[in-house]
Amino acid sequence: MPERRPRKDAVRNRAAVLAAADSLFARCESPEAVTMADIAAAAGVGKGTLFRAFGDRTGLIQALYAERLEPVRNAVEAGPPPLGPAAPPLERVPALLDALLCFKLDNRHLALALEETGSGSPYQAEHYERWHSTLQAVLERIPGLTDSAFTAHALLAATRADLVEHLVGHQHMPREQLRAHLAAFTARILQPRAATGAVG
Amino acid sequence: MPERRPRKDAVRNRAAVLAAADSLFARCESPEAVTMADIAAAAGVGKGTLFRAFGDRTGLIQALYAERLEPVRNAVEAGPPPLGPAAPPLERVPALLDALLCFKLDNRHLALALEETGSGSPYQAEHYERWHSTLQAVLERIPGLTDSAFTAHALLAATRADLVEHLVGHQHMPREQLRAHLAAFTARILQPRAATGAVG
DNA sequence: AGTGAACCGGACCCACGGTCCGCATCTTAC
DNA sequence: GTAAGATGCGGACCGTGGGTCCGGTTCACT
Structure with a gap:
């Protein structure tokens, strides 16, 4: 033993x-x-x-973060739709992003601490890797989306802790408004692509 | 005197x-x-x-950053289209984002240093404020886009220095590919909105 | 050349993350 | 219950790095 x-x-x-x-x-x-x-x-x-x-400091913050994130993580990995794996992609993507945003809204201080302390970028944290791979996998199932890896990065970037802190903490944007904006932004990304070059 | x-x-x-x-x-x-x-x-x-x-340290890095950014800033504020003010919005938005991305690609170390040192978030730096207000103003002229302030934030978030560093520095994504991805992402945002609720 | 202000430089200070080791406390065996 | 060994405790200690200070030097102006 x-x-x-x-x-x-x-x-x-x-x-x-x-x-x-x-x-x-x-x-x-x-x-x-x-x-x-x-x-x-x-x-x-x-x-x-x-x-x-x-x-070290990072380890402590990560432990705290992981503890708080666990329910969300469970809901994503094994929960019911729209967050769980059974949901259709076009519903699950906004659900995932909204869940992540809500988590960061509820744990602003923690998320901020983690992204600041991460000895460089938050992109080396394993929890980011998990969110990204999950989101990318779902995006991949949406027809017409070619670069799901980058799209996942870009969508996740819109929920970064310091941006949330800036909008809600400093500019006092209401929580629901931020959620609505993120939902609208996500919807724009997910909508079927028009014919290429249809500008002007 | x-x-x-x-x-x-x-x-x-x-x-x-x-x-x-x-x-x-x-x-x-x-x-x-x-x-x-x-x-x-x-x-x-x-x-x-x-x-x-x-x-202090931040001041030094900002001075360096501002010096390097000056040509880009000039091109944006008074240059010819597609970067300058005379360009139509649907062309200027991708041009602005591409210019910013290229700048960060060319000055990875500087951009990274600035975003890391900024005593908290990069959202308090005045240069961010300038990019954001410029981009927002252009987005506002695009019909069908309601939340131009948040959209500007979200688009700028896709060009953040640590994300660029992660993709190019660590995952060795080629420069042109990253530019293409950002352009495609931007195009998705700019395309005319389909009827609301057209999911599934 | 002389004068005073502006500036130089590196010794110094302090806060903070992280380490170390003698001592206390828990566990296990009897 | 108790002895012995393993495990953990705690706070003094260290290295590092940002930022300050002040005696000495260099510049600008006359």
Whole structure:
């Protein structure tokens, strides 16, 4: 049995750290204002505990993010239509994007923290890869769409955390309006293509 | 005369710093690997000089970026069609996006450095605001497009530096292919809208 | 040449992510 | 219950990098 069951103080501390981090990120304006020492102090543990449990700052944020994202992920992978795999592509694509947008609206601070901390770009995070491959697979089933990989990237880019933060946090765009705009944008992409060169 | 002409060593040092920074950003893989001390050393000046001339890291990168962007900016604001103001909207929108994409392709390191350093999001940078308002104004003249502000944001998001870096730098997508994809995506957005609810 | 202002440079400061190791605590075996 | 070993704890410590400061130097103007 190589698997050794973890000590119970370890799991308690891990949970305490996640809770403290979530609370701090939610409370503070900018995720960068929350330091690792802050989180450790708020959780009532030492910094060492925090780094042993999560590796580094990115690991901690990813763990938090993954925890919160899990219900959405389940709904996408095995849930009922329009989010689940059984939905027809033309309905599932907007559903996927709307679900992602709503998640980012509900977890602005987390999404922002993740995209800022990602040691470079969010495109190296595995969760982005999952969203992209899922979306691309669905797009591929839509006739007339040739470059599904790029289209998936471009659609996902419209839901980026800092854009959401800019529109909702700084410009106070209402949540429903943003959802409507994204839906309209998506619909434009999905509508059947007119004959090439039909400009002017 | 409140205007005092700056000392010539100051202008010489300022130019040296810009040149050194440009060279270093181009040479290094990640913009974060280039420190302010590196730039100062490469320019043959002290750190104090560098910070006095540009305020902080963001200021230096913005100055570099603005310098490089100037020709494009001129072409957009006063150049001939399809980039200039005289072009019809349906031609100018793709031209604007292609110009921006090409600029980011040619200055990957700079664009990346700017978007990473921008103390949060690139949406607070004034150059973004300029691109957005320009694009939005053109989109507004296209009949059938209701939410030109959001559409402008979403289209610009498809040209973000880290996405470009991911596609070209990491996945080695050829330049022309990326341009073609963006053009196709843009065309889908610009094509006249079909009747609402025409899904499935 | 002389004077004062502007500028130079690098030593210095501080905040923060991450490491280390002596000590406490949990688990397991008896 | 208790001893022994493994596991985790915590906070002092380190390296790094952005930003500041001030004595000395260089420039502009007369």
